[in-house]
Amino acid sequence: MKLNEKVSRYLEKIPKSKLNAFISINKNAEKDAEKIQRKIDTNAAGRLAGYVLAIKDNIAVSGMRLTCASKMLENYVSPYDATVVKRIIAEDGLIIGKTNMDEFACGASGETSYFGATLNPSDEKRVPGGSSSGSAAVVAAGLCDVSLGSDTGGSIRCPSSFCGVLGFKPTYGTVSRYGLVDMAMSLDQIGPITKTVSDAALVLSVINGSDGMDNTAIKTKEDYTKFAKQKITGIKIGVVGEFFDGCDHNVEKNVRDGVEILKSEGAKIVDVSVPKTPIAVPAYYLNMFAEFSSAMQKFDGLKYGFRKEGKDLNDTVAESRSSLGEEVKRRILLGTYITMKEFRGKWYSTALKARESIRHEMRAALKKCDLLAGPTMPFTAFKLGDKIKDPVEMYLSDILTVSANLSGLPAASVPLEVKGMPVGMQLHADTGSDGKILFAAAAYERASK
Amino acid sequence: MKGVKIGLEIHEQLDTKSKLFCACPTDYREAEPNKSICPVCTGQPGSKPFGVNEKAVNAVIKIAMALNCKIVTNRPVQIRRKHYIYPDLPSGYQRTSEPIGTEGELNNVQIHEVHLEEDPGRFFLREGFVDLNRSGTPLIEITTEPVFDSPQHAREWLEKLASVLAYLDVTKKEEGTMRIDANISLNNGSKVEIKNINSFRNVEKALAFEITRQEDLLRRGLIVDRETRHFDEKMILTSPSRKKETEEDYRHMPDPDIPPLLIKKELAEKTKETLPELPQSKAKRFVKQYQLSGQNAENMVSDPYTADVFENVAKTVDPVIASNWFVGQLKKTLNYNSMTLRDSKITEKQLASLLKLVERQKITERAAELTLREMVLRPEEPAKIIENLGLLEFGDLNTIVKEILDKNEKAVNDYKTGRKEAFEYLVGQVMKITKGSADPETIRKALKRGAELK
Ligand SMILES: [Zn+2]
Numbered sequence: 015m016k017l018n019e020k021v022s023r024y025l026e027k028i029p030k031s032k033l034n035a036f037i038s039i040n041k042n043a044e045k046d047a048e049k050i051q052r053k054i055d056t057n058a059a060g061r062l063a064g065y066v067l068a069i070k071d072n073i074a075v076s077g078m079r080l081t082c083a084s085k086m087l088e089n090y091v092s093p094y095d096a097t098v099v100k101r102i103i104a105e106d107g108l109i110i111g112k113t114n115m116d117e118f119a120c121g122a123s124g125e126t127s128y129f130g131a132t133l134n135p136s137d138e139k140r141v142p143g144g145s146s147s148g149s150a151a152v153v154a155a156g157l158c159d160v161s162l163g164s165d166t167g168g169s170i171r172c173p174s175s176f177c178g179v180l181g182f183k184p185t186y187g188t189v190s191r192y193g194l195v196d197m198a199m200s201l202d203q204i205g206p207i208t209k210t211v212s213d214a215a216l217v218l219s220v221i222n223g224s225d226g227m228d229n230t231a232i233k234t235k236e237d238y239t240k241f242a243k244q245k246i247t248g249i250k251i252g253v254v255g256e257f258f259d260g261c262d263h264n265v266e267k268n269v270r271d272g273v274e275i276l277k278s279e280g281a282k283i284v285d286v287s288v289p290k291t292p293i294a295v296p297a298y299y300l301n302m303f304a305e306f307s308s309a310m311q312k313f314d315g316l317k318y319g320f321r322k323e324g325k326d327l328n329d330t331v332a333e334s335r336s337s338l339g340e341e342v343k344r345r346i347l348l349g350t351y352i353t354m355k356e357f358r359g360k361w362y363s364t365a366l367k368a369r370e371s372i373r374h375e376m377r378a379a380l381k382k383c384d385l386l387a388g389p390t391m392p393f394t395a396f397k398l399g400d401k402i403k404d405p406v407e408m409y410l411s412d413i414l415t416v417s418a419n420l421s422g423l424p425a426a427s428v429p430l431e432v433k434g435m436p437v438g439m440q441l442h443a444d445t446g447s448d449g450k451i452l453f454a455a456a457a458y459e460r461a462s463k
Numbered sequence: 464m465k466g467v468k469i470g471l472e473i474h475e476q477l478d479t480k481s482k483l484f485c486a487c488p489t490d491y492r493e494a495e496p497n498k499s500i501c502p503v504c505t506g507q508p509g510s511k512p513f514g515v516n517e518k519a520v521n522a523v524i525k526i527a528m529a530l531n532c533k534i535v536t537n538r539p540v541q542i543r544r545k546h547y548i549y550p551d552l553p554s555g556y557q558r559t560s561e562p563i564g565t566e567g568e569l570n571n572v573q574i575h576e577v578h579l580e581e582d583p584g585r586f587f588l589r590e591g592f593v594d595l596n597r598s599g600t601p602l603i604e605i606t607t608e609p610v611f612d613s614p615q616h617a618r619e620w621l622e623k624l625a626s627v628l629a630y631l632d633v634t635k636k637e638e639g640t641m642r643i644d645a646n647i648s649l650n651n652g653s654k655v656e657i658k659n660i661n662s663f664r665n666v667e668k669a670l671a672f673e674i675t676r677q678e679d680l681l682r683r684g685l686i687v688d689r690e691t692r693h694f695d696e697k698m699i700l701t702s703p704s705r706k707k708e709t710e711e712d713y714r715h716m717p718d719p720d721i722p723p724l725l726i727k728k729e730l731a732e733k734t735k736e737t738l739p740e741l742p743q744s745k746a747k748r749f750v751k752q753y754q755l756s757g758q759n760a761e762n763m764v765s766d767p768y769t770a771d772v773f774e775n776v777a778k779t780v781d782p783v784i785a786s787n788w789f790v791g792q793l794k795k796t797l798n799y800n801s802m803t804l805r806d807s808k809i810t811e812k813q814l815a816s817l818l819k820l821v822e823r824q825k826i827t828e829r830a831a832e833l834t835l836r837e838m839v840l841r842p843e844e845p846a847k848i849i850e851n852l853g854l855l856e857f858g859d860l861n862t863i864v865k866e867i868l869d870k871n872e873k874a875v876n877d878y879k880t881g882r883k884e885a886f887e888y889l890v891g892q893v894m895k896i897t898k899g900s901a902d903p904e905t906i907r908k909a910l911k912r913g914a915e916l917k
Pocket residue numbers: 482485486487499500501502503504505599
């Protein structure tokens with residue numbers, strides 16, 4: 015099928031979808047498709063030619079809105095491209111649109127968006143997970159080929175697990191964050207959401223590598239497509255006992271079956287322990303709140319974005335910020351509180367120490383094996399409205415995903431072959447060993463089909 | 464002054480081509496408003512700092528070294544975010560480094576610390592307009608201990624500091640880039656900070672006003688509030704600032720986007736080797752090498768360009784005569800025209816030729832002065848100027864004097880018998896002919912010498 019035909023089909027299908035997964039559609043998609051098709055026809059096309067991508071709406075695409083699913087940025091048009099977008103376009107990837115998400119990535123269900131909740135393609139009464147809710151839903155529902163999400167505490171992996179697709183969070187520093195709207199700068203990382211391991215490897219190969227526009231992106235560019243073909247004989251997989259504590263029975267059974275399949279493919283299975291897992295959630299939230307409150311300082315209504323005039327400067331800022339949603343405001347407030355002079359010693363410093371101890375344990379566990387395995391989420395997608403009233407319960411659902419961010423490790427949610435709602439198996443590797451996750455995921459993919 | 468304690472915080476822009484965290488040029492003065500900008504320095508959502516401009520870091524190390532600071536090499540130097548809301552601050556926080564140099568000293572004034580930070584944009588309150596061209600320009604901040612005991616002391620020291628910075632050649636040269644905050648307390652009372660003063664003279668004036676104000680409050684038994692004030696240049700007074708900065712909590716936090724700076728000991732040592740001869744040691748050398756007075760030496764070294772020109776002139780002209788002219792007539796003439804020596808474009812050769820004429824007493828002092836005045840405005844070889852202006856050389860004057868003495872024998876005899884009017888008459892006669900191109904003192908000398916020979 016020619017690319018323009020493929021794009022036309024997607025463009026027909028998207029408005030009919032009830033998932034509310036897109037915020038903006040690229041108006042030039044058909045023209046872009048023709049241009050790329052001409053390159054394909056003359057064998058002059060890049061590695062992503064023929065691929066149709068969706069981008070989470072907290073990543074800048076020049077000339078398109080960058081809303082972060084917030085009223086604050088409802089009409090903000092980005093004047094520039096994120097580095098990942100530049101790299102995708104340079105390899106002739108076609109961007110079809112920007113996807114729905116939790117407002118400013120604050121949420122694990124896709125329900126905090128100013129533009130309304132995204133629905134789960136497997137069951138429209140259920141949440142798709144968050145915060146990259148739209149990016150996971152559009153891939154699962156076949157509204158594009160692959161997508162980009164961002165992951166600060168599980169925002170790629172959680173919706174991938176709930177929607178039954180592959181979500182990959184690379185090692186911190188592998189992919190440039192230039193153009194990704196900050197949530198928590200020391201935790202944020204962009205990654206692919208795909209149906210297949212080879213697609214994830216290809217997208218990651220295009221977008222990774224050091225960037226002069228992001229100081230933390232220092233890793234030399236690598237080609238991951240070769241990893242997706244390696245055999246896993248002899249690879250050691252550690253099953254983390256604590257990751258199954260409080261986990262749904264059905265999820266546990268499916269994940270343990272998944273591990274068995276890897277074993278039958280030649281992996282060696284060992285038991286390992288990460289006893290500090292229970293403190294991961296408070297450690298994550300305190301660190302994230304602190305950085306998030308700093309990142310959100312710029313949204314003051316004075317330069318761009320929603321502005322509501324007040325009686326003086328401070329009042330204008332306060333009025334303009336009142337456009338932010340409940341969850342965003344809660345996080346700014348808590349972050350401001352714990353970084354105040356008076357409380358910093360008690361809260362922020364403690365949080366930094368807790369983060370260090372989690373990192374230490376995760377790295378120690380990975381000294382004993384190549385990969386850590388467990389569930390991505392302790393349960394499958396819940397019903398819309400079930401948890402949104404109780405922020406603490408919502409926060410606790412991140413318990414298995416936040417350790418990767420706190421430690422800077424790569425982690426992926428691999429979709430398992432299940433009956434009923436999707437379940438994801440999470441694999442962690444040591445920093446820089448992103449490829450190992452890909453070859454284990456590929457082995458599972460081959461064996462389960 | 465008794466009980467006065469003044470401390471200074473000096474902000475000066477560093478002379479780098481690009482801004483501190485992005486590639487935009489720092490030529491914001493020449494550019495149209497909001498043209499030297501990019502997503503980074505305008506705080507667009509998703510933009511990130513590219514990293515810390517290495518040239519700016521090196522400039523701070525160089526200055527810190529010249530101020531005899533210890534360079535922080537034993538621990539990482541964090542870039543921190545200082546949060547506050549103002550229209551000129553696009554990201555809602557200003558990035559400032561931890562101290563890069565500490566415990567320095569210049570002219571018996573202790574330096575507390577030296578660090579790097581970014582300049583915000585410019586907010587024009589009345590127009591409600593923000594120009595972000597300046598946003599992200601690298602600044603050095605130098606903080607002294609509160610050791611100045613008078614406004615004059617503070618101003619004099621600032622001039623010394625400016626001279627050191629001129630020698631190092633790593634800060635912006637345009638006027639008005641330096642901004643100074645001065646804090647002052649009387650008799651260990653509350654500290655009052657005066658923010659954003661734009662010249663050394665204004666520092667002196669603002670502090671003098673502040674001392675009078677505080678003394679007046681204390682005399683009346685009132686309390687001096689700990690507060691931030693600003694200086695009104697036109698009214699020559701300080702008034703409380705609109706922004707209540709003393710109460711603000713900046714929520715300082717290490718910037719997660721920027722790995723801490725690691726300054727290598729070797730780099731610090733290497734920088735030390737590349738430091739130029741600084742004004743203090745140059746003045747000492749001038750005294751020793753050229754037998755100048757300490758005052759003349761100090762006066763000349765304050766501007767590195769002047770000091771260099773002097774040294775070249777002193778190769779062919781007597782250094783003491785040259786230095787007297789440099790700090791005397793030359794300086795006076797330049798100041799009168801609000802120029803520096805560099806601005807005047809006088810060449811070393813022109814200056815040396817003129818001073819050689821003075822040294823060999825070829826022209827009168829008066830003629831040399833007039834030549835210099837012309838040279839400052841329209842640099843040329845002095846001989847040509849002398850000719851064009853029809854100025855007297857010594858030979859000419861002596862001829863005129865002889866003529867007058869021969870013509871007025873009676874007056875000469877009257878003078879010799881002690882009649883002062885007779886001498887004044889002779890002076891008047893010579894002046895009539897020379898039409899002011901020789902000064903009265905030179906004429907008197909020449910007349911006295913001539914009359915005695917008769
Ligand atoms: Zn810029």
